[in-house]
Amino acid sequence: MTAKPYLSGHYTPVPDEITSTSLEVTGTVPPELSGRYLRNGHNPKPGITPSHWFKGSGMLHGVRLTDGRAEWYRNRWVRTPALDGAPLVRHDGSMDLTASVAGTHIIEHGGHLLALQEANLPWEVTPELDTVGPYDFHGRLTSAMTAHPKEDPLTGDLHFFSYSPFPPYLTYYVATPGGHIIREQVVPGAAPTLMHDFAITGTKAVFLDAPVVFDMAETSGIPYRWHDDQPARIGVMDRLGDAGRPPHITWIPIDPRAVLHVTNAYDTPDGKVVLEGPAYDRASWETSWKWWIGAPGHPLAPVTGATAxxxxxxxxxxxxxxxGLDDLTTDFPTINEAYTGLPSTISYSVAFPGAGLEEFAITKLDTAAGKRLVHRPGPHRHAGEAVFVPAADAVAEDDGYLLTIVSDLKADASQLLVLDARDLTSVAEIHLPRRVPNGIHGSWIPDGTRP
Structure with a gap:
């Protein structure tokens, strides 16, 4: 077995696709959980060793819940040209935006399930996770799309961006609930930085311009490096107004930080913007990068030193x-998405060993109360991103459930955990038919949602 950390331990790829029905359940699955939990992650084919964690081919894992039962589990590769080795950059120097590993996220919008990877077009899949093909928003999207779009909970519009190492470096898009792009604007003043995520508020789009800059000298296959001469900035841009009018944006300098994943952002009554997310300094970014490329001396976990x-x-x-909001090493933050762009105080994250924590965990951070809860899955167990699902009668921000897949190395098994989002106690464990590699991001697709 290769020594690459993203192909071993909790991240060891599975070699095939399977389907299993009538899954065993410990505890009680709340009957209101009727839908599909879908999760994406990097899972290269057997014999393939990508040069970077982010370059492994995307594989979707799904669990169907209905009437208190776990009806099925299935996993499928997203069958893009990249799965068979097609490069993003063709021999003639042109870009093949369909050559996506499609391994970062999966969302639903406009009746389409979309597997996302930020350097490419989305790829559509069926509710059973079979590949349909590239999706371009009715022919309007001709550039790459971020893997972290934001759906406005008040309008249903989807906000997203495309970034590039070549001008224009950053373009902002808005699509209607039906998937029709109604705004496409180049963002002035952006730099050729690695921009993985962004945020929206009720009035603003918020962009993260980190010191991690396009650099062809980087040989890992992801050509970005930390550069101290690139200032760290956050861009605050008006998201409302006429599509043809040049947008107003203010680039605000911050201390040298990189942010992969945003927790949330919102407007304040006095005209300011609050932005939250796990932040890396240079040392923690470069140490984590060693894990992502499998460099000598890499740490034991993929995230080092990032703090809320x-x-x-x-x-x-x-x-x-x-x-600083907390001192634990955390990333992959999630919230109740009904609060996207609105004032919120509660978030959930994956906690990584370090800063006094000896094992992987799920954390709940309540910034209003100044409290932190920790759910420890146990030794040799690694819980991934926790997706929030609101309860049917939800009133408070944390009324609901968390869904997360656990990789158990000692038992060579996995479960889909259902946790009470209020206190992180276990509600149910759905036993999956195999150990599922730890992955990246996922979504809950409730019944009644198209498709």
């Missing part, structure tokens, strides 16, 4: 105030 951070951004003065 809050910025209060003032677009009028162009200044930012930064505060």
């Amino acid at each position: 951070t809050r910025w209060v951004l003032d677009p009028v003065t162009g200044t930012a105030a930064e505060d």
Whole structure:
């Protein structure tokens, strides 16, 4: 077995696709959980060793819940040209935006299930996870799409962006609930930085311009490196107004930080913007990168040193105030998505060993109460991103459930955990027919949602 950390341990790929029905359940699956939990992750074919964690081919894992039962589990590769080795950059130098590994995220929008990878077009799959083909928003999208779009909970519009190492570096898009692009604007002042995620508020789009910059000298296959001469900035741009009008954006300098995943952002009554997310300094970014490329001396876990951070951004003065929210090493934050772009106080994250924590865990951070809860799956067990599902009679922000797949190395098994989002206690364990590699991002697709 290769020594690459993203192809071993909890991340060891599975060699095939299977389907299993009538899954065993410990505890009680709440009957209101009627739908599909779908999760994406990197799973290269047997014999393939990608040069970077992010370059492994995408594989979807799904569990169907209905009437208190776990009806099925299935896993499928997203069958894109990249699965068979087609490159993003063709021999003539042109880009093949369909050559996606499609391994970062899966969402539903406009009646389409979309597997996402930020350097490419989305790839559509069926509810049974079979591949349909590339999706371009009715012919309007001719560039790559971020793997972290944001759906406005008030309008249903999908906000997303495309970034590139070549001008224009950053383009902002808005699509209707039916999947029709109604806004496409180049964002002025952006740099050729690695921009994995962004945020929206009720009035703003918020972009992260980190010191991780396009650099062809980087040989890992993901050509970006930390550069101290690239200032860290956060761009706050008006998201409303006429599509043909040049957008107003304020680039606000911050201390040198990189942010892979945003927790949330929202407007304040006095015109400021609050942004939260796990932040890396240079040392923690470069140490984590060693794991992502399998470099000698890499750490034991893929995330090192990232901690929950809050910025209060003032677009009028162009200044930012930064505060640390927690000292645990965390990433893959999630929230109740009904609060996307709105004031929120509760988030959930994957906690990685370090800063006094000896094993992987799921955390709940309540910034209003100043409290943190930790769910420890146990030794040799690694829980992935926890997806929030609101309860049927939800009133409070945390009324609901968390769904997360656990990789258990000692038992060579996996479960889909259902946790109470209020106190992180276990509600049910759905026993999966194989150990599922730890992955990246997923979604809950409730019944009644198209498709």
